[in-house]
Every structure is written in C-alpha cells, then in structure tokens.
Amino acid sequence: IRKMEEERIRVIQAVQPSVVAVLTGGGSGVLISEDGYALTNFHVTEAARGPVMKCGLPDGNVYDAVLVGLDKVGDVALIKLLPKKPGDTFPFAKLGDSDKLQAGDWSLAMGNPFLLANDFTPTVTYGLVSGVHRYQYPEGTLLEYTDCIQIDTSINPGNSGGPLFNMQGELIGINGRGSFEKRGRVNSGVGYAISINQIKNFLPQLKAGLDTDHASLGFRLETDDEEGGLAKLIVKQIISSDAMRRGVDVDDQLVSFAGHRLRSVNQFKNLLGLYPKGWRLPIVYRRVNDKKQIETHETLVRLMGVQRQELPQPGQPPPGPGPRPGPGPRPRSGEAPLPDSPARKLYKPKDGFANYYFNELEQERLLKAFHKHGDFGKATGDWILRTTGTLYAGVGSRGKRVVADFTIRSKGARDRQNPLVQGIVDGLDYSLEPLSDEEKPATRRDPPDSGGLLMALYQYRQLLVYGAKGFVTSFSHGGVEPFYPPSEDQTKPDYAKRRVDAEVLRTRHAGVDGKWYFSKNNDETAGQLLGFEIWLDPDEDPCEVYLADYKDVGGGRLPHRLEIRFGDKVYANLVVNAWKKEESK
Template sequence: MRRVGFSFFLGACAFVGGTAGTVILSQINTVHADPRRPQDIQLLSESFEQVARRVSPTVVAIEAVKSPAANSPNAKSKPVEESGSGVLIRFEGMKGTLVITNNHVISGAKAEQITVNLADNRLLKPIKVWADPESDIACLLLDIDNLPTANFADSDRIRVGQFVLAFGSPFGLNQTVTHGIISAKERGQVSLGTTIRIKEFLQTDAAINPGSSGGPLLNLDGEIVGINTAIASHSGSNSGVAFSIPSNLVKRIAKQLVERGSVTRGYLGVQLSGSIDPNDALRLGMSKSEGALVEAVYPETPAASAGLRANDVILKVDDVIIKSDNHLINLISALPAGQKVKLQLWRDKKSIVIEAIVGDWERAQARLKASPMN
C-alpha cells in the first residue's frame, strides 16, 4: 500500500476554555435504526443525545504552557500555550482519577504547567504525568476521586460503518460533539512525526479539528473506542479523514505507564519496507501483496540471531497473518521480551519457518543509538 498523500496535522491548538458537567456514565442500548423511517431517525437522534449527556461530564479541556527550550531554538521566545482535550477514566484499585490524552498535547510541559478544565469549571493541576511518545499517549493523575469516569470498549469488536461520536475542544470550543462512522480500521500508513512509532489507527469521518487531540471517540453505548489524535487535511481543518488510537492499545499503554512508569516493548531488529506493492510481490514470486518486507537486518539483534535476511517477507508470527509492516511492528511491540515466536517467511520464492526470541526494545534503544528498529 502507498502511504497517504495528505499533510497531517496533530489536533492540538492554542485556544482553551473549560465547561462540562458531572454525572456517572452508564450504558444505553444501541439503536439499530432504519433511516427510511422517521421514527427510527428520532430514536437514533435520542441515542446521540443520551450519549452526549452522559459522557460530556467525563470530557475535559487541557491547557499546557510549554517552555521555549522545548519548542524553539530561540531561548528568548515566549512560552507556548497549547490546548487539547482529554477524558477521565479510573483503573480498579487506583487512587485518584486519570486523564487520558495525547502526548503531543502536553509534551514539553511540567505537571505544574498543565491545567485540566473540568465540567463544573474547576481548574485542577495533575500531581503526576506519564507519557509514551511512541504511541502518543499520556496520562495525568488528578488527586481527586469523586469524578465521573468513562469506560473502555473492546476496540477489536468495532465494525466499519458503525456510528461513533467524537468529543473534544476544537479551536477552544469546549464540549463539542460530532458524529460519524468508523471509516476503516488498522490504519498505519500515516506519517505523524519522528517520535510516533506505534500506529494502529481507527479512521473516522466524524469532524475532528485542531484542539480535539486527546478527546474520546465513543460508540453508542457511551464507551471509549478510541482517542482522537490526528487529521488528514490540505487546509489544517476537518476534511472527513481523522484518526483515533484504538481503546485496547490506549488501555494497555495507560496501565503500564501507571503501574511501572514506562512501557515495555518487544522488537526483532529489522528495517522494513514501507509497503509491498504489486511489483515487489511479483518480483518475489508472491501471489498477494501481504506481509512485511525486510530491507535490512541489524547486527547483534534477535532478527540476526534467528537468521532473518534482507528481502525476506514475514508472512506470519505464530498463527497471525501479517498484513503490513506496521501490523508487524505493533504485534511484536506488544510481546514480552524473551518470548519465542515462529516466523513464517517467504524466501527465494518458497515458504519457510524459523524461530526467533523477542528482544527488549528499551534495552536496545539504550545500547544502539542508531536508526529506528522494528
């Protein structure tokens, strides 16, 4: 697949405000409406309204004051004020309330430089901040328990065409709600900057604009299916192509950040081609443009030890069929270091199977300050 030919804008902006309300989130029944019947349209409209009323109190606006050193080579520059959105959640057994948002919303700001605007106009400072630049996820801990929180859905079960609602503060307009559908899943062929390596986006046509970053994407049960992160646009405003981090990935990353302060990831140690186009597939004797094409193998890595070679195509990891280079990166990243995996490869116009032991990405980064590895 070719990479998307748009300019990408991360959805934070320099305006803030802060309004929301407070009620406890509860589930509602999803309405299966027939748009040809007026009564069903009314039921669907009421479902949207119920989700908006119940979930809005869990959505916050975030303002971060970033020091010049983090944003500009000019030390005399004024501090930069950036704003975005977030959603309140709570993990079982934890004290306080977490705000989930994007790393790029708060990156470069200390905890005392971040302000969270709640539903009832209260302004709170987080007592702790965790961030994972590779997935663009950040968690802010608020020292207060009696706040409404939203629940995560299982994003693996979401379907293309399913209705969703996007919440956030586009252009500083707090408590904005838009609707759309899930346009596609597992989007990875998007370029979002040098630090973001884990890309597994839900694509939606719900209107998302600068300032919406970190806000939740919800199903009609009022559950978080994603965290809004980026838009594809020629103008910098909504064009019907937006991207959200799936809730399962958000939940996994957030739990690791809170429990251990960082994220553990596996790696193999290969450089991958961005895609396998039909010409590559035909040249390699393949019948489908699937898998992840190895361009290079880094020395002294799990891939090198396993015997991987340039021009190998990784077709499967254990029983999982690899769809693309990004799919392989995400899959291996989610595995623990030390786990043994079977790799089905396409090599010299035939299929072979080798074994590899997943390495520790954090240790590899500290040891090898070189090109990014996958």
C-alpha cells in the first residue's frame, strides 16, 4: 500500500505544474503544449465575457491568456497563455488514450474548486472511473457530452475545465459536468469528463481559431428487434443531405459507421459526437430490394452540422433532471471592451471564428510549406494542360481512351479583362467564363458529368498563382480532415487503409466553395496538395480532383496524374503530357 501511495504522489507532483486556474472565467484548465496552449470548458470561457483573460499556475504567477478556439456543442475551449518572457516554455500534460479506459480504473481530478486556491495550487481528488462511452443529452444543441467518462472522483463548481488523469499521469479527459445537490454546493458522486480522444479530433480546428460544430448524418434512427446482437438500426426519417445522395433511404438498416459495427441508437450518438462537421467517414447500410434480396452498400458520407438544427428530432426525450455544468454560462448582453492586456494583440474577431488571428497563423504556416513545392506567383498569364487518359462518363465502366486539353486564358473573356477556361475532351469543345454572371448553370458544370471540371481547373490555377489573395471572398484554414486517395481496386474501397489525415484550406471565389487537402507528413511531401473539391452548389456533389505523380515543371512541382470524380463515379483518369504556364504580357 505504501508503494502505491508513493507512486500516486509521484504522479500528482509530475502533472501538478500543468494545471491552470482560469481566474476570469472561474474554472480550471490544463496546459497541453510548451508554447502555452491549454484546454478548458466552453462554459468557463463563456463566463469570462470576453476573449482575453487571466490565468494562474502553481508556480504562483498570473499569466495573460486569450481564447483560441471553441467547441460549444462539446463544451470544450482552447486558450493560450502568454509567457512572461519571449521564448519561455510551460510545463504541459501528455495526452493519453481514453479508449483504453475501463470501469474500475483509478483516476485523478485536479483543479480549482470554489475558486479558493489563492496561490493557484490545484486540489486533487482520487476515485474510480464508473463508466465509459456514456451519453448525456445536450441543452438545445450545446453542451452535449458524447462518449464521455463517468467518474466518482469528486468534482465541484470550479473544477470545470480541469484535467482528469490516469495513474500514468496521462491526460484522459477534461472535467465538465457534475451532479450537484443543495443548490450546487455539494458533490453527489457523479461527474462527467469529455474524453481526450474526442478532443483530439477537434484539436486542429481549435488551434485554427475555429468555432467548430459536431456532426450529423441527416437522418434519424430507431432500433428494431432489440435483442442484443440481433438489434437493427433502421432509418426512419431523412432530409436532403450527402447521406441521401449516397443512396441512404427510409427503412434502410445502418450496419456500421466510421468502422464501428452498430448495436444501439445510444452507441451511434456516442460515435457521431466524436467527429466534427465536414469530415468524410465510411458507412455501411443494407436494404431489401424488389427481388427480396439483401443489398449491402459501403460508401463515404460527408457529415453535416448540428448547430443549425439541420435534422428535426420529433419524439426525442428531453434532457430531464440529469447532471448540469458546474458554474454554467451566464447570459451575455454584449462583450465588454478588451482589457489593456498583451493578449489583446492576439485576438481578431470574425464571423464564424472564435479567433481569426490564429487562423491566419495556420494559413501562413501551411502556405509556407505549400510554396516550398513551387512558387507560381509570376505565372499570371495563360496556362495550358495537355493530357491523355480514360474517360468513363457516358461510355460505360470500361472507359474510353481520349485526348483532353485545357487552357486557362487570363484575359480570354469577351470583355478582354476576365479569364476564360477552354477544354477539348474527346473532340468536344467546352468554354467557361468563371466570373461571368451570364453563364448558364449547365455551362458551369461542363464537361457533362464532371461536376464542373473547367471551374475546378480555374480555381486550381487561382490557388497556384495568387494564393490567399486569389480568394478575397473567403480564405481560411479548416483544421485537419480525413482524405482518401484513389484506390486501384474500385471493387474494394478499404477506406480505413486508404485514409490519410490532411490539412485543409477552405475558399470561396466566383460564387463557388472549395476545399483543398494538403499532406501533413513530416517529410519532403509536407504541404503538397493532395486533391481538392469544388462545389457549384452546396446542396449538390462537388467536382473532386485527386492529384498524384508530382514532377518538376519550370522551377516548381506539378501533378502529372489526375483522377476526377463526381458523386459516386469516376469521370476520368488523366495523365499529363505537358504543362505550359506563361507570365503576364
């Protein structure tokens, strides 16, 4: 027993320096990097009534801090503490793996309950993990605790946002909800922590200053034949969504999601809440066809968001008298003016962002890595792309060998001022003025069945030549998302094997949205563009362009193999024979 006590004390002493007292918001937090990033609860930063705050550490010092990113649905916030001297580093906690937790494991909760720690030394409580993969209903669409950790380790008002550690000193969760009696002053032995594995999925978005959202698939499920392993999850209601475009319909059975076989609606909600809006993940669904045969379909689905109430939920049970956040957010009548703090220089407001300042930092870092593969800023003249390959659209699954040439003229439009995109595919001519309001919708989607390849190539040149300046309507870092390079064997998608995590840029220009995927490998490919998607209509499928076989072209590297997809079908596989780019005359 003595040895166990000594080990517990050693772990506490090792992790204690990373625990944060969030003074302005009246809660706790934990440092997760040496440069001062720290996790806490959304409702703690909401109570701060502004993005600039003060935090205390067990070293006895008070530090200026600023809000970085928000996950309102999941009740998580990322803040950044500023060092006393440039270059100083902070102690930080190591992130653990919350999926390894089991009921009965011991845990340590640390924080600043009742805001009594005048010297910022955190209190420590020790207790059991009572349950894992728990679900707690949200308040509206906010403060939804999915796949959370239930603990009997005491947490009280002021512990909100503080760390939950395992006995190896690894951060396994962020303390949030607790069940309190006597008007919130006495702990009843039931608390909930947000799992660190869920937070890991959102962390790149939080570091990019985003106001993130959680996922919805756009349909409602009910459980039929609840007999343990025989239970089936049946689609009972569906709205216009990517899932619907992928073929999901009412009365289909959802078999698996994100690689997990489904057993109950509760489990499905837990899984869905782990992922951010916009991610693309695999699902498997079944149906009985007209011939009474069972069809099984596996496909990728883009996840919708939940904050806009995109999916009606008739009959959903109310939250009931369950646990609620400790201090809780206070209503705002408008943020107060920013205090005179060094942290105010690190805050930039913008709609849709928690702090656009940090998004700009991520943009600059990613674009710097991207431009190492070639700076095409001087090639503002015409671009010509000559290819041969296989066209699948309208000619059957075997495809047809074709020649396809594309030209992007910088001033080829009728007014001699704006661009013109021309394409010759299998002898058929297509042209598009991407900035013209007079172009018909069908022309913007040319060539037919490509989803708008001419527009996509124009947007690609825009990124290569102008970077962020080419997208004045909108240009932002989107965090990290899964990306699925094409598979040579189309009959076996094997999404888990194909998946790579890629950094994302989001753009809007010429009335269309773009999403650009970049390699985040720690090698010479870091920052290389892997592919992109261009949406002519947010309620339709995008034109997907996958890039491979990069080679040197006039001082930079450009792809020499392209796969173009639209919906569930490959439009064409093209091999680039020549790139030609000109400087402006």
